[in-house]
Amino acid sequence: MDADVAIVGVGSVGSMAAWQLSKKGISVLGFEQYGIGHDRSAAGGESRLFRTAYMEGSEYVPLLQESKILWEQLEKESGSSLLTLNGGLMIGEAESKVMSAILKSINDFDLAHERLTGDQARKIYPQFNIFNDDLVILDKNAGFIRPELAVVSATQQAIENGAKIKRYTKVDSISSDEKGVNIIAEDSSYKVRKLIVTTGAWTWKLLPFLKEQVIARRLLLTWFTPKDISKVTPDKLPIFARMRDNFRLTGAPTLDGSMVKASYTKDPQFVEEPFNLYRDVYPEELKQISESVEALLPGLHPDPVRASAYMDAYTPDNHAIVGELPNMSNVMIATGFSGHGFKLSPVIGKIISDICTDGKTDSDIHHLTPRRFNPYT
Numbered sequence: 001m002d003a004d005v006a007i008v009g010v011g012s013v014g015s016m017a018a019w020q021l022s023k024k025g026i027s028v029l030g031f032e033q034y035g036i037g038h039d040r041s042a043a044g045g046e047s048r049l050f051r052t053a054y055m056e057g058s059e060y061v062p063l064l065q066e067s068k069i070l071w072e073q074l075e076k077e078s079g080s081s082l083l084t085l086n087g088g089l090m091i092g093e094a095e096s097k098v099m100s101a102i103l104k105s106i107n108d109f110d111l112a113h114e115r116l117t118g119d120q121a122r123k124i125y126p127q128f129n130i131f132n133d134d135l136v137i138l139d140k141n142a143g144f145i146r147p148e149l150a151v152v153s154a155t156q157q158a159i160e161n162g163a164k165i166k167r168y169t170k171v172d173s174i175s176s177d178e179k180g181v182n183i184i185a186e187d188s189s190y191k192v193r194k195l196i197v198t199t200g201a202w203t204w205k206l207l208p209f210l211k212e213q214v215i216a217r218r219l220l221l222t223w224f225t226p227k228d229i230s231k232v233t234p235d236k237l238p239i240f241a242r243m244r245d246n247f248r249l250t251g252a253p254t255l256d257g258s259m260v261k262a263s264y265t266k267d268p269q270f271v272e273e274p275f276n277l278y279r280d281v282y283p284e285e286l287k288q289i290s291e292s293v294e295a296l297l298p299g300l301h302p303d304p305v306r307a308s309a310y311m312d313a314y315t316p317d318n319h320a321i322v323g324e325l326p327n328m329s330n331v332m333i334a335t336g337f338s339g340h341g342f343k344l345s346p347v348i349g350k351i352i353s354d355i356c357t358d359g360k361t362d363s364d365i366h367h368l369t370p371r372r373f374n375p376y377t
């Protein structure tokens with residue numbers, strides 16, 4: 001055996017799984033087709049939002065609370081500052097489904113928050129154009145994470161605990177039986193007891209039967225300069241999610257307080273072939289985001305000064321797939337994080353490592369079970 005557990009894809013979630021398994025003294029062999037912390041997939045672009053009042057569903061709140069503890073643990077072990085909790089403003093039409101879901105998660109778990117009237121919000125946060133029908137919630141357990149540093153820190157901790165990581169090594173195929181898993185990567189073969197697949201947007205390339213369930217989408221990040229630099233430092237500007245009609249504008253101040261990063265999402269952009277992600281930007285997409293920034297964030301110069309494209313893997317119901325693969329012995333999967341998985345990556349790393357070593361997890365992940373889809377025959 002080359003290791004107890006192999007991990008294919010040492011990105012956001014794979015790095016956390018390697019960290020967690022290595023802490024248990026399990027021998028780990030990780031494969032990453034690029035370098036660690038690379039910017040070709042889901043973990044690039046300097047920051048990821050952390051939110052606890054969760055529009056994606058109350059069932060995530062216990063996972064988010066555990067994830068926060070694990071982020072702090074990783075900070076302590078690695079000596080890197082990874083999570084800044086500067087609060088999060090959720091702004092959307094009071095009657096909308098999204099705002100109702102946020103309020104439900106707050107009520108279900110008694111989450112620390114402030115509910116602001118339009119006038120209060122305009123006074124405290126003049127950076128935003130707040131409409132009369134908007135509800136404004138300040139999530140006190142929100143902020144931003146440094147994604148590249150997080151992936152590198154978790155991987156480094158795993159290596160220090162004894163994990164072996166093969167960089168620039170693409171896994172081409174896997175096969176498994178009750179005795180273990182065979183891996184073919186760059187013309188070499190490896191044998192391990194168990195395998196965790198954390199391949200994000202590339203998942204169907206390795207597991208073609210998941211092609212309809214795990215679909216890559218292109219997501220754009222853009223950076224804007226402020227009209228008044230004193231108003232966009234992280235202590236003045238919380239992270240934000242601005243929901244309006246059929247689009248969403250989310251963002252965060254940059255750590256040095258000189259810019260605001262924003263992401264505009266409307267229609268999904270499917271990526272047929274993950275190796276051919278279009279990484280440049282079309283002028284019409286910049287125009288669209290510029291118009292929404294002009295309307296909603298009047299404190300910013302509306303033309304983005306920087307833009308770049310990334311991708312994530314989406315499932316049909318926008319919940320990830322986490323657990324044992326029903327059709328492959330000894331193979332576990334954690335993928336399809338549908339645009340909101342980075343904040344969860346430490347807890348998912350722990351959950352999948354517990355499933356791997358103990359056959360179960362104490363966390364409630366019924367909404368993430370692979371068995372809710374049926375491509376496994």
Ligand SMILES: Cc1cc2nc3c(=O)[nH]c(=O)nc-3n(C[C@H](O)[C@H](O)[C@H](O)COP(=O)(O)OP(=O)(O)OC[C@H]3O[C@@H](n4cnc5c(N)ncnc54)[C@H](O)[C@@H]3O)c2cc1C
Binds near residue numbers: 041043047339
């Ligand atoms: C622009 C953007 C903004 C986002 N904003 C947020 C946010 O604010 N908050 C939040 O929580 N989430 C956010 N997300 C979502 C979050 O970043 C992702 O859900 C999460 O990073 C996915 O992690 P992953 O491990 O599944 O994928 P990745 O981090 O992409 O890791 C997959 C890894 O597998 C490797 N790999 C694939 N196939 C192979 C193979 N055959 N052999 C070897 N290696 C392989 C890849 O190279 C990659 O490194 C955002 C995503 C994007 C793209």
